[in-house]
Amino acid sequence: MRWAEGRFRLRVGVAWLVVGGLLVGSCSSSGSHHATSIPTSSTVPASTTSTTFNTYANATAGKFAAAVAGDPARVYVPNSLSNTVDVIDPATFKIINSFSVPDRPQHVVPAWDLRTLYVNSDLGNALTPIDPRTGQPGPPIPVTDPYNLYFTPDGTKAIVVPELLSALDFRDPHTFTLIKRVPLPCRYPNHMDFTADGRTAVVSCEASKQLARVDVVSMQATGVLTVGGSPQDVRLSPDGKVFYVADQDLSGVDVIDAATFTKIGFIHTGTGAHGIYPSRDTKSMYVSNRIAGTISVIDAATQQVTATWTIPHGSPDMGGVTPDGNSLWLSGRYNSEIYVIDTHTGTIRRIPVGLGPHGLCVFPQPGRISLGHTGNYR
16 A cells, blocks of 8 residues: 555544544554664754753744735645635634645645745645735646655755655755755654754654654754654754654654753643644643644643643644734644634634645744744744
């Protein structure tokens, strides 16, 4: 069976098993928590550890880049099973536009310079650019299996994640011409984030229960770490010392030391832990638990869950925080709807959209640059 078919079952079909009561308890890890190094001539730099450092200091309320001046506030929703993108006005919660894109749109990703959004259609082998000033799409750009899309912190390279190839494709960030394909020592990558100095990426590989470490300057894999379960979204902590990794099958968040690339902790959140988003004040991390239908709020300083918000019969997945930090928008992966969660009260608004909504993008948001995914700003 091709992984495309397996991926369909993992991301879409398994939810119907859950609804039907066929899914049993979450998996437990039997793998090592120690990294395996791959010989390399480069040195992986340690993360910044200053007590004054804040990973998301430039993405706090009001700190918009000049590049987004005048861009209308919109929420872009890729519907993986409808092959469409719905455009929502967050002021009215209404769909104001919808357009077709190539097969299986997965995420809407802001470019590094914030001037373009890209719809990732993995089975359609295309990136569809969107002009955020008008909300209109342009001609699709041919790219092999773009399940996800990131940009190196220095802006010199795009990193397309061709999941079926178990590799990363480093490409020109404007033309998307291939620079180098980097095989990974793990299977089926999907999400990543970068160390505080911007030299190293930590990549989740959901099929082999592992994380890969990649030097983005030399463009080579430098290590692999078995964490167990099915690692998904990856986010650097506000202090830059650890990576949080949502582990779908372990029902929580793996805590990875950013300097040593070892697993040093685990935070239980809920079944199907999938997406991670920093609050606008950077004091909390929001974790979407897709199968449990809950959102967990983790205190970034103590690494403790301080609140849990429940979405009855929901499947919260990917999204982003509004510029003022008052709302968290998430796709309802298996319910053809969007959730708008009040970050003060946990109350929920539901908005019907197309089939299989996935990596929705709230745009614009504060931040100087985008590192990719649905809006990982620095």
